Amino acid sequence: MTYCVGLRLRRGLMFMSDTRTNAGVDNVSSFKKMYTWERKGDRLITLLSAGNLATTQTVVSMLEERHKTAGERDPDIYEVPSMFQAAKLVGDTVRSVIREIAVGGGFKSESSFGATFILGGQIAGGESRMYLIYPEGNFIEATDDNPFFQIGEHKYGKPILVRAYDPDMSFEEAAKLLIVSFDSTLKSNLSVGLPLDMQTYETGSLKRGAEKRLLASDPYYQAISDGWSEALRQAFQHLPNYEGLEQAD
Amino acid sequence: MTYCVGLRLRRGLMFMSDTRTNAGVDNVSSFKKMYTWERKGDRLITLLSAGNLATTQTVVSMLEERHKTAGERDPDIYEVPSMFQAAKLVGDTVRSVIREIAVGGGFKSESSFGATFILGGQIAGGESRMYLIYPEGNFIEATDDNPFFQIGEHKYGKPILVRAYDPDMSFEEAAKLLIVSFDSTLKSNLSVGLPLDMQTYETGSLKRGAEKRLLASDPYYQAISDGWSEALRQAFQHLPNYEGLEQAD
Numbered sequence: 001m002t003y004c005v006g007l008r009l010r011r012g013l014m015f016m017s018d019t020r021t022n023a024g025v026d027n028v029s030s031f032k033k034m035y036t037w038e039r040k041g042d043r044l045i046t047l048l049s050a051g052n053l054a055t056t057q058t059v060v061s062m063l064e065e066r067h068k069t070a071g072e073r074d075p076d077i078y079e080v081p082s083m084f085q086a087a088k089l090v091g092d093t094v095r096s097v098i099r100e101i102a103v104g105g106g107f108k109s110e111s112s113f114g115a116t117f118i119l120g121g122q123i124a125g126g127e128s129r130m131y132l133i134y135p136e137g138n139f140i141e142a143t144d145d146n147p148f149f150q151i152g153e154h155k156y157g158k159p160i161l162v163r164a165y166d167p168d169m170s171f172e173e174a175a176k177l178l179i180v181s182f183d184s185t186l187k188s189n190l191s192v193g194l195p196l197d198m199q200t201y202e203t204g205s206l207k208r209g210a211e212k213r214l215l216a217s218d219p220y221y222q223a224i225s226d227g228w229s230e231a232l233r234q235a236f237q238h239l240p241n242y243e244g245l246e247q248a249d
Numbered sequence: 250m251t252y253c254v255g256l257r258l259r260r261g262l263m264f265m266s267d268t269r270t271n272a273g274v275d276n277v278s279s280f281k282k283m284y285t286w287e288r289k290g291d292r293l294i295t296l297l298s299a300g301n302l303a304t305t306q307t308v309v310s311m312l313e314e315r316h317k318t319a320g321e322r323d324p325d326i327y328e329v330p331s332m333f334q335a336a337k338l339v340g341d342t343v344r345s346v347i348r349e350i351a352v353g354g355g356f357k358s359e360s361s362f363g364a365t366f367i368l369g370g371q372i373a374g375g376e377s378r379m380y381l382i383y384p385e386g387n388f389i390e391a392t393d394d395n396p397f398f399q400i401g402e403h404k405y406g407k408p409i410l411v412r413a414y415d416p417d418m419s420f421e422e423a424a425k426l427l428i429v430s431f432d433s434t435l436k437s438n439l440s441v442g443l444p445l446d447m448q449t450y451e452t453g454s455l456k457r458g459a460e461k462r463l464l465a466s467d468p469y470y471q472a473i474s475d476g477w478s479e480a481l482r483q484a485f486q487h488l489p490n491y492e493g494l495e496q497a498d
Contacts, residue, residue, distance in 0.1 A: 155404035159433045163478050164485045175491035184408045200494060210494035220491060227488050229412050235480035236413045239473055242424035245449060245459035 001191035002152035003182060004033060004048035006118040007174055008130050008142040010167050012209065013120045013201040016178040017048045018152075018186075020193030034197045035060050037077050040207045043123040045077060045086055046199060050152035051115030051135065058097050059090065059115065083129040087119050087139045095137030116151045121201060128203040156188045157181035171200045171210070176224065179214070183225045194221075250440035251401030252431060253282060253297035255367040256423055257379050257391040259416050261451040261458065262369045265427040266297045267401075267435075269442030283446045284309050286326050289456045292372040294326060294335055295448060299401035300364030300384065307346050308339065308364065332378040336368050336388045344386030365400045370450060377452040405437045406430035420449045420459065425473065428463070432474045443470075 004017040017033040031053060037045045049056035066074045080086045094115055101113050119139075120130035132149040133139040142149060148161060160180050169177070175198060185192050194216045200209035214221050253266040266282040280302060286294045298305035315323045329335045343364055350362050368388075369379035379391040381398040391398060397410060409430050418426070424447060434441050443465045449458035463470050 155437070156408055158437055159405055159408075160481065160485070162436065163481050170490070171494055172490035172492065175494060176488055177485070179491065180485065180488070187411065188404070188407055198494075212493055220489075220493060224488060228484070231484035231487060232409065232412050232481075235477070235484045236409070236426070236429065238480060239425055239429070239476050240469075241419070241421035242428065242469060243421065244461055244469060245420055245424060245447075 001189060002033060002050040003154065003157065003185045003189075003192045004050055004118055004151045005157070005161070005178055005181060006048060006120050006130050006142070006149045007165070007178065008120075008147045008167070009169055009171075009174060010203075011171065012203045012205075013046075013128060013130055014171060014174045014178065015046055015048055015118070015120065015197075015199045015201075016182060017197050018182065018192045019195055019197065020191060021053050022191050025190065028193075030193070030195075032197060034199060036199065036208055037063075038208050039078060041124070042206060043078070043121065044201055044206055044208055045083075045119065045121035045123070046201065046208075047090065048118040048151065049115060050117075052113050055094065055097055055101075055113050055115040056117075059094050059117075062093050062097070063090070081123065082126045083119075083121060083123055083131070086121070086123070087131040087133060087141075090117055090119055091133050091137035091139050094133065094135060098135055118149045118151055122203065122206060124206055128201065153185055153189045153192050157185040160184065174200075179221060179224045180228050183221075183228060196221075250438060251282060251299040252403065252406065252434045252438075252441045253299055253367055253400045254406070254410070254427055254430060255297060255369050255379050255391070255398045256414070256427065257369075257396045257416070258418055258420075258423060259452075260420065261449060261454075262295075262377060262379055263420060263423045263427065263450075264295055264297055264367070264369065264446075264448045265431060266446050267431065267441045268444055268446065269440060270302050271440050274439065277442075279442070279444075281446060283448060285448070285457055286312075287457050288327060290373070291455060292327070292370065293450055293455055293457055294332070294368065294370035294372070295450065295457075296339065297367040297400065298364060299366075301362050304343065304346055304350075304362050304364040305366075308343050308366075311342050311346070312339070330372065331375045332368075332370060332372055332380070335370070335372070336380040336382060336390075339366055339368055340382050340386035340388050343382065343384060347384055367398045367400055371452065371455060373455055377450065402434055402438045402441050406434040409433065423449075428470060428473045429477050432470075432477060445470075 007014040019030045022028045033049045035047045067076045114135035117133040122128040130142040131139045196214040198212045256263040268279045271277045282298045284296045316325045363384035366382040371377040380388045382388040445463040447461045
């Protein structure tokens with residue numbers, strides 16, 4: 001499993017991903033699930049991936065290779081004119097990868113080759129945008145009504161996102177929110193694991209913002225993890241107990 | 250979907266279940282998912298169900314009917330000598346119901362006829378016990394290490410259970426804990442719905458304890474739901490923001 005989140009804020013975008021991959025609980029490794037294509041002053045595109053690791057790595061490698069074989073007819077992620085076209089390029093690529101294995105290869109289980117992506121960034125001349133891309137290659141865009149995307153093990157970490165997200169947050173507050181959301185997930189699902197990768201994108205900058213890898217030993221991560229458990233317990237203590245439990249006769 | 254929780258406390262057991270059943274989002278009904286068999290001074294057995302409604306209702310009806318056809322060789326839930334035998338009876342019943350449809354009837358999709366149960370209570374001469382019963386009919390018991398069971402949509406409501414559960418809780422605190430856990434689930438999954446059924450069992454009493462149906466209009470439920478959202482926001486505000494976001498050059 002995996003857990004990745006992309007947040008759309010007024011000041012830009014914020015991404016976080018875990019690094020655990022596993023095939024069974026006895027075959028666990030660490031892989032970065034955050035990929036960035038940058039040409040300063042022209043574009044910053046970041047991709048988060050969840051799902052079959054062979055599929056996601058193949059998608060990323062194909063996007064890289066197409067850039068190196070420039071001049072041919074396939075689109076190049078450094079040349080697409082808009083974020084919409086970038087999302088379409090990633091969507092077309094993932095569909096073709098999955099089709100090759102599942103349909104071309106004759107293997108039945110399409111779902112087990114599946115992968116889902118969050119793509120965000122900005123290309124000169126366009127807005128800062130963020131998309132959720134499905135294994136079928138289609139995609140949806142983040143809006144004011146739906147300002148964040150989660151992929152992978154999204155359930156444990158959703159309640160705090162729903163309650164504490166604010167589009168006017170600073171990146172520092174958003175980092176706190178994402179760390180709390182990830183911490184709830186890490187505590188409940190062994191297949192999501194540290195370290196965490198974090199990246200910010202400031203709207204209009206057209207270059208990568210802050211990047212950080214959070215290790216288990218990170219003192220801030222520890223402080224948030226312990227502090228949030230304690231804060232939850234205290235918040236819970238301060239709510240009134242239920243008084244309506246009349247005993248039956 | 251469904252959400253049900255059984256808590257094992259020092260003073261007894263506490264059960265809560267939602268009442269929503271659905272076949273698609275446009276076919277929604279309300280059914281009680283909590284069943285109780287009681288003979289004062291001898292036994293109190295409570296069953297919570299999640300899964301295929303036809304299966305769970307058939308299991309409960311078969312348990313009821315076997316009581317009426319007393320004297321035959323099939324065990325009767327009012328006569329089994331221990332909670333272990335009660336769990337075995339429910340497990341055998343659910344396995345036979347699912348086998349009849351899936352194997353006997355030749356229908357392929359075993360999982361879609363599946364149902365999972367929480368069974369708790371006490372029979373004179375034995376301890377108060379609680380079990381989680383799988384669709385295959387096998388079951389596990391709650392212990393000090395694993396003092397609560399959730400069935401149905403368990404992920405959203407788990408983080409608060411993990412953090413705030415305490416075996417020495419009063420029933421009034423446990424009711425608050427369950428309401429917070431259910432509220433997080435209700436806010437995130439449309440297929441879990443009010444009203445909620447709540448029941449307590451005091452160890453050694455051998456009769457049903459308090460029983461309550463919480464409606465959406467219940468003022469305590471409203472106070473907890475609003476209060477918890479606000480408490481979470483405040484707890485979040487009081488944590489320090491992340492300071493390590495140095496911008497790349």
